[in-house]
Amino acid sequence: MKEKIPYLRVGTTYYKTIEKPLISGDKISILVRWNRETIISDCGKTYLSQIPKYDGFCCIPNHLNYEKIIEGFYNIYNEIPYQPIEESLNSDALKEKIQFSLNFMEHIFGEQLELGLDYIKILLEKPTQMLPILCLVSKERSTGKSTFIKWLKSIFGLNMTYIKGDSFSSQFNSDWTSMLIVAIDEVFFDKKEITERLKYLSTTNKDKIEAKGKDREEIDFFAKFILCSNNEDNFIQIDENEIRFWIIKIKPIKTENTDFLQNLTKEIPYFLRYLIQRHFHSHKKTRMWFSHSEIKTRALQKLVWKNNNKLESKLIELLFEFFECTDEKELQCIPQDLLNMLNRMFKNQYWTINEVRKILKEIWKLEPQNNSLAYIKYDIDYSGSFYQSNKTGRYFTIKKDFILQKYDEMMN
Numbered sequence: 001m002k003e004k005i006p007y008l009r010v011g012t013t014y015y016k017t018i019e020k021p022l023i024s025g026d027k028i029s030i031l032v033r034w035n036r037e038t039i040i041s042d043c044g045k046t047y048l049s050q051i052p053k054y055d056g057f058c059c060i061p062n063h064l065n066y067e068k069i070i071e072g073f074y075n076i077y078n079e080i081p082y083q084p085i086e087e088s089l090n091s092d093a094l095k096e097k098i099q100f101s102l103n104f105m106e107h108i109f110g111e112q113l114e115l116g117l118d119y120i121k122i123l124l125e126k127p128t129q130m131l132p133i134l135c136l137v138s139k140e141r142s143t144g145k146s147t148f149i150k151w152l153k154s155i156f157g158l159n160m161t162y163i164k165g166d167s168f169s170s171q172f173n174s175d176w177t178s179m180l181i182v183a184i185d186e187v188f189f190d191k192k193e194i195t196e197r198l199k200y201l202s203t204t205n206k207d208k209i210e211a212k213g214k215d216r217e218e219i220d221f222f223a224k225f226i227l228c229s230n231n232e233d234n235f236i237q238i239d240e241n242e243i244r245f246w247i248i249k250i251k252p253i254k255t256e257n258t259d260f261l262q263n264l265t266k267e268i269p270y271f272l273r274y275l276i277q278r279h280f281h282s283h284k285k286t287r288m289w290f291s292h293s294e295i296k297t298r299a300l301q302k303l304v305w306k307n308n309n310k311l312e313s314k315l316i317e318l319l320f321e322f323f324e325c326t327d328e329k330e331l332q333c334i335p336q337d338l339l340n341m342l343n344r345m346f347k348n349q350y351w352t353i354n355e356v357r358k359i360l361k362e363i364w365k366l367e368p369q370n371n372s373l374a375y376i377k378y379d380i381d382y383s384g385s386f387y388q389s390n391k392t393g394r395y396f397t398i399k400k401d402f403i404l405q406k407y408d409e410m411m412n
Helices: 036-043 045-050 091-097 099-125 145-159 192-202 260-266 268-277 298-308 310-325 335-345 353-363 400-411
Strands: 007-010 013-021 027-033 056-058 073-075 133-137 160-163 181-184 206-209 217-220 224-229 245-249 330-333 373-380 386-393 396-399
Touching (some): 036 045, 091 099, 099 145, 099 245, 145 181, 145 224, 145 268, 192 224, 260 268, 310 353, 310 400, 330 335, 330 373, 335 353, 335 373
Parallel strands (some): 056 073, 133 224, 133 245
Antiparallel strands (some): 007 013, 373 386
């Protein structure tokens, strides 16, 4: 039997395919640059003539009809680790084989399960199709966010990578620009320019690859981004009319199963067959496939609200705390009273009295007294306690039930 040659030459440079061991016990094939003289030393000079030669690299994603060599070019996109089972089973028989996968998908996507299945079907069958930025968020632990990322990694193998948030803002991007999926865990992007870069990359088909010591090079770009965060309220800065983010709040898993990922992995060949046989639930309506109304969620609305109504949200938090700490059913105050308490409760913030007045009158539709009247003024001391004093003014009246409703809307 002819010995397999582990070397190849691309252009004028030699490489070796090596099997890299993983902690899991598996191995992955990676391409490493190899010295010509070392090959001669190890195998002899005549061995060089047997090494396959290619004109250059290309990156052509295809999961179901994969080709390593395309018209004399070496495809750096990788074959996925698992292929769908060859036999076609009916839908019910397949569902019996993928109970873990379907239950897990329902846990992650909830009422949007069919759209979630469409999302993975698109990744499998249409890898160059643009998709929204999928964001999985939850303040709670043991929700399955990390398991979902690891499961996708098992499905798409070396075509998916994890990076840290600070890596994303780095100028060097050669480790992820040719990937299908880029997952970023524990995300907290507090700078608007990072959000803008993420939005740009999610809707472009070209980007510049840049590695240390090499010139920048334009490449085809088809990566999809998945963000995971424990910060539901402000992990990223987005605008009110943003349509590129699919934000899903994940609930905790009720019963923990330590073998859950292994069970999911065993089902992958059947799950891929199920996706292939399953018809799309949605139809392509935008350049990112899904329409805004399809992927709009309460988690998105909450994030947008928190991003664009920071003063109002802080005002609600202040008044909620006031009614929790006192027996009052309503609060009489002028805008300056509220501004003083805000500045005490939330230091290093800057708001104006006109901004507070605008929320009271234009957003909350409250009206002050026609005349200057006596009322009980509240303030906050340096220990964080509320105290009273007498004052006169054209005060507003804010009712406890109104604030409790606002707080509930804000938190849920």
